[in-house]
Amino acid sequence: MDLGRDLVLATPLLVASGPYGYGAEVADLVDFDRLGALVTRGTTLKPRAGHPGPRLAEVPGGLLVGIGLQNPGLDAVLERYGAAWAGWPLPVIVNLCAETAGELGEAVRRLEGAPGVAGLEINLSCGNGRGGAVPGLDPDSTASWIAAARRGTDLPVIAKLTAAAADIWSIAQAAEDAGADVIAAINTLPGFLPARDGRGPALGSGYGGLCGPAIKTIALRAVWEIAQSVDIPVIGIGGVSVLDDVLDLLAAGASAVGVGVAAMADPMLPVRLGDELADACRARGVAAVRDLVGTALPKKRSAPSTRGAEYAR
Numbered sequence: 001m002d003l004g005r006d007l008v009l010a011t012p013l014l015v016a017s018g019p020y021g022y023g024a025e026v027a028d029l030v031d032f033d034r035l036g037a038l039v040t041r042g043t044t045l046k047p048r049a050g051h052p053g054p055r056l057a058e059v060p061g062g063l064l065v066g067i068g069l070q071n072p073g074l075d076a077v078l079e080r081y082g083a084a085w086a087g088w089p090l091p092v093i094v095n096l097c098a099e100t101a102g103e104l105g106e107a108v109r110r111l112e113g114a115p116g117v118a119g120l121e122i123n124l125s126c127g128n129g130r131g132g133a134v135p136g137l138d139p140d141s142t143a144s145w146i147a148a149a150r151r152g153t154d155l156p157v158i159a160k161l162t163a164a165a166a167d168i169w170s171i172a173q174a175a176e177d178a179g180a181d182v183i184a185a186i187n188t189l190p191g192f193l194p195a196r197d198g199r200g201p202a203l204g205s206g207y208g209g210l211c212g213p214a215i216k217t218i219a220l221r222a223v224w225e226i227a228q229s230v231d232i233p234v235i236g237i238g239g240v241s242v243l244d245d246v247l248d249l250l251a252a253g254a255s256a257v258g259v260g261v262a263a264m265a266d267p268m269l270p271v272r273l274g275d276e277l278a279d280a281c282r283a284r285g286v287a288a289v290r291d292l293v294g295t296a297l298p299k300k301r302s303a304p305s306t307r308g309a310e311y312a313r
């Protein structure tokens with residue numbers, strides 16, 4: 001699967017940011033040569049301690065996560081893992097998070113030419129912790145963050161969007177216009193769970209990010225809308241745990257599919273889903289996975305889901 005700018009995936013299945021950490025954690029467990037790509041956990045210019053625990057809470061249909069981007073900072077990450085990434089048989093994509101577009105630009109410039117880095121994924125759903133907004137909620141800030149990344153690198157730039165945005169059509173268009181090569185959607189969705197005794201939140205972070213099967217149809221809706229609004233490829237992420245989830249995201253318009261929380265419990269799952277997808281293509285007489293992409297898209301552009309009142313009539 002060719003996502004542009006020399007980012008070529010051997011299979012359309014990749015592991016989304018988070019579950020594999022920086023990859024070294026699972027290198028002995030996963031056949032990297034049978035996986036499309038590995039997206040690292042979120043990384044910031046400076047080290048981040050993350051949120052106090054508890055950081056995970058099981059909820060119906062998924063998991064509520066509040067890690068807070070714990071990471072040792074970009075320089076330490078490159079020093080510790082860059083050489084290993086360069087020797088692995090799959091593209092490693094670094095997931096970047098920042099507090100401002102300027103800080104993002106600085107991180108991106110440091111990654112240009114770094115060994116083993118095949119692409120950058122810009123997490124537009126982590127916010128400016130100092131009172132600012134989450135960039136992916138607004139087309140203008142999405143554009144300024146992606147433009148800052150684009151200016152600093154020739155590597156493929158993936159804009160990772162959040163379905164918490166009301167109008168994902170214009171956000172995806174803003175990312176494409178600002179120079180993104182690929183859109184990834186979706187990230188976790190904000191949720192809240194009280195502690196069992198009702199006193200305060202269950203997670204140390206207060207809010208958490210909801211992931212898992214509970215968000216699958218929201219991810220499908222987002223991918224379906226994004227695929228109608230841009231011409232660049234879409235990586236569909238959200239609630240994938242079985243082959244039907246992969247097929248649904250492809251049908252909704254994704255060219256590649258990311259596995260998130262399900263790969264924490266079962267690190268080989270993304271590889272097996274890639275094998276199952278190849279088997280399904282053979283069984284259906286489908287020559288290439290791209291023939292499955294976008295089959296559920298309408299012939300004529302649909303109305304954005306924000307115009308929900310239209311559906312009520």
Ligand SMILES: Cc1cc2nc3c(=O)[nH]c(=O)nc-3n(C[C@H](O)[C@H](O)[C@H](O)COP(=O)(O)O)c2cc1C
Nearest residue numbers: 016017018041042123186187211212238239260261
């Ligand atoms: C433990 C964990 C850590 C995550 N960390 C990040 C991150 O650092 N950056 C990011 O963009 N997304 C992160 N995500 C979000 C996933 O990449 C994915 O977008 C989301 O979980 C939805 O997919 P899923 O339902 O398959 O888990 C994380 C998810 C989990 C479960």
